[in-house]
Amino acid sequence: MVRPHEARWSSGDPKAVVDAFEDLPGFVWIFEGPELRVVAANPAVRAAVGNRSGLIGEPFRQAVPELAGQHIFELLDQALQGVRSHGYEQRVLTDRDGDGRLTEAFYTFDMAPWRNPDGSVRGVIVQAVDATPVVAARRAAEAAAATAERRYRQAAGLILELxxxxxxxxxxxxxxxxxxxxxxxxxxxxxxxxxxxxxxxxxxxxxxxxxxxxxxxxxxxxxxxxxxxxxxxxxxxxxxxxxxxxxxxxxxxxxxxxxxxxxxxxxxxxxxxxxxxxxxxxxxxxxxxxxxxxxxxxxxxxxxxxxxxxxxxxxxxxxxxxxxxxxxxxxxxxxxxxxxxxxxxxxxxxxxxxxxxxxxxxxxxxxxxxxxxxxxxxxxxxxxxxxxxxxxxxxxxxxxxxxPVAPLHLTLPADPTALRPMRQHLRDWLNRIGGREQDVSDLIHAAGEAATNAIDHAYGSGTSGAFTMRARLDEQGVVHLTCTDQGQWRPPVHDPGGRGRGLTMIRGLVDRVEVRHTEAGTTVSMRHHVGRATDVTTVATAQAAGPHKQPIVVDEFALAVIETPMGRTLRVQGPVDLATGPRLRAAIMQASRGGSLPITIDLTAVTHLTSTGVQILHEVTRTITELHVTASRHSPAHGVLQLTGLRHLLADSPGSGTQTH
The missing domain is CATH 3.60.40.10 (PPM-type phosphatase domain)
Incomplete structure (x- = not known):
């Protein structure tokens, strides 16, 4: 005998389904209607956003407003239109504690339309897995994998280095x-x-x-x-x-x-x-x-x-x-x-x-x-x-x-115990201005040598003294570092060829150094350009490290010549790029018979007009007696033509028409 609930529930006993839903280790969101109201969310996903009160039944945009600008709402809207999407280790920032500070986590997710029996879209179902531990483990492994990094650079590094x-x-x-x-x-x-x-x-x-x-x-x-x-x-x-x-x-x-x-x-x-x-x-x-x-x-x-x-x-x-x-x-x-x-x-x-x-x-x-x-x-x-x-x-x-970044000014006792706090203060300042690790290391090392000279040579035995360390950053990106004392540098009692080694090291660490002795004391002035490394990498590398594993859409390229009462039209479809540009150039010249006939180029169906296409259009305007271009106002090509100095070719623009070169 078939019990009533068995006729309605093909997935099994309703209580078991609900119990399992509550215990799922993964995250499940279920949204309904155009407002994406939360109709179900298992405990794991509720904890991920901070167990907010009133979550069930609330529109998702109101329930988790901090997701605005992170492209989550846009993907949900696509799912409402019937388009399924996936994210791979996507960084998501949420306010778990309700204090306005966003917590970072990484998720691999699947957003699918939730359909009615008639096929219409009822809402969206989101399944997600917290990939944060995986991302952290991979990053730790990558940091330690020096050998793998060298192998990668052998394969891909030549182009990147160029x-x-x-x-x-x-x-x-x-x-x-x-x-x-x-x-x-x-x-x-x-x-x-x-x-x-x-x-x-x-x-x-x-x-x-x-x-x-x-x-x-x-x-x-x-x-x-x-x-x-x-x-x-x-x-x-x-x-x-x-x-x-x-x-x-x-x-x-x-x-x-x-x-x-x-x-x-x-x-x-x-x-x-x-x-x-x-x-x-x-x-x-x-x-x-x-x-x-x-x-x-x-x-x-x-x-x-x-x-x-x-x-x-x-x-x-x-x-x-x-x-x-x-x-x-x-x-x-x-x-x-x-x-x-x-x-x-x-x-x-x-x-x-x-x-x-x-x-x-x-x-x-x-x-x-x-x-x-x-x-x-x-x-x-x-x-x-x-x-x-x-x-x-x-x-x-x-x-x-x-x-602007404030200069650093330190006055410390001429004692070896002052070197450690001096280095820490200088390191904090250099990190605050944004110097790269090598520059920070070089300047701290040079400052330490200058301070050591002041401690060793400026004051006599049993005499207390101090030294002053100043650092400032100028508008050319140069750090000016000075170490000043108020004593007189004493010649060493015994010099087995080691005198001046500290200054030699300073000269090797910074761009320029000058030592000035006066009756008031000694000043060591150092100058060093500091910089911040640029980030040059490949899309493939960035995608492998991030959430976007989706393939790039490549449309089919096609050309057709149409004879109309108004003349000859070349219709272009798909992407105009490095691969298809030569075909477009040849088709334009053939359709215009080497530039002797007027021609209209219809770019309405062009999905991607790159700079290759722009260059081709600039070239053919010098050859073809009469050239017109058509493109719908909201097409990609229309925007490119306006942006790149070719707006005059559009049939709907002022001054369009015969082009004489």
Missing amino acids: QRSLLPDVLPVLPRVQVAAHYLVAGNDLVAGGDWFDVVPLPDGRLALTVGDVVGHGAQAAAAMGQLRTVTRQAFQSDGSLPHVLSVLNAFAAQATTTRAATTCVAVLDPTTGALEVASHAHPPPLVIDAAGDSRYLPLAPAGPLGTGAGPAPVHTFRLAGGDVLLLYTDGLIERPRQSLHDSPGALATAAAAARRDVLDEDTTLPDRLPDRICTLVTERLALAGGGFGDDTTLLAAHLLPE
Whole structure:
């Protein structure tokens, strides 16, 4: 005989199912309706968010509001539309204790539509596993696996080292601005790319920040990138004015096909006043995140790509407030297949604002410095949102500090017991300014030698004395370190050839040292450039270490020539990139009979218009007598054309029509 509950429950006894649900070691959320109301959550998942009262029945966005900007709500909305998604070791920050400080954990999860019997979507079911112990164990193993690291570098390191050699290996450490940069080399083939960035302190105390993108990948693109970066740096150092730098760049880019049609955004910041000058050649505008976490894109009027005959880019003036973070980036960060450039900036702004607002526990693995943390979280979350990055990606962040880093001033007794606290105070100060480990070690070692000389030589036996250690950071990223005593250095009683060894060591540790003896005492002055290492890695490496294991979508490329009463139209479908660009160029020339016939290129169905396609369009406008381009207003191609100085080709734009060259 079949009992009634057996007819309704194919999964077994209802009580057993409920008991098992309560004891599941994994996490299970069940949401219902468009508001994603929590209808079920097992104890494990409730504990993960802090056992909040009133959780069941509440819309998820209200129940766990701190997830805004972490791309969790967006994935749930996709599941409501019937799209299943997965996350692999995704970093999630939640307020478990209710005090506003976010606790870090890593989860592997599956978000699936919850369907009604008729197939309609009723809600979302989320299954998750806490991967935090696995992530911690793997990181510990990776830190200890020096042999495995060497093997990896043998396989992949050559390309990365080439890329690193063409980019700044360190960024300056400055008293009023903290900077950070992340560079991701796209593709599984480990092919060097054409993105570049640079940060250049100028002699007058201002700071130049640049990002740019050369068409293509490979050795030629990498070489062109290196040339443009070098020319930009030299132009800044020779003159410093933004119009001069842009003029030099334009002239240089026009000399070779490898540099022609590159894009760039250049900014000059005065850290003292916050005054900011920005100009763009066909490059996306900078994003500013203020201290409250609000974001805004700087309104720019970009000129055409470099070296294409476009006029000089107009220089726009803005003002940053203390606490503002300026983000410069390349289009690889925001371009997505089948996604309009009108939508992509919103995703970047949301992710950056959330990263700016997050208040983290002390035990987080994220960097302490705000610009480093923003770079880490933004690249992680946007990679998750788009299934990785299909192009090289650069993100450069500059944080204008509310107050400059204060100098260090220590006066300690001329006694060996003072060396340990001196080193600790100096280490704390150097870590506070953001010096890399090697610089910190060198300066602490040099300071210790100088202090030791003061202790050994300045005062006579049985005479008390003191020494003063001062450290300051100047606007060029140089630490000025001085050790001063008020005694007279005594010659050693016995000198078996060891005198001066401490000074010799100091000279080997710092860039410059000077010893000055006077009747008032002795001063050892040291100068040393400090820097912070840049983060240059591959998308594949970043994905292996993070949550985004989703494959990059590759659409099918197709071309079709349509004869209409208005003339001949070439319809393009799919991605226009390095692989498909030659086919597009050949099809354009064939359809226009070498440029003698008018032609319309329909880019509405193009899912990805890269800089390769932009360069092709710039080239064919010089050959074809009459060229028009069509693209729906919200298509990816439309946004790219407006951004890269090709808006005039659009059939719906003022001045479109016959192009004569």
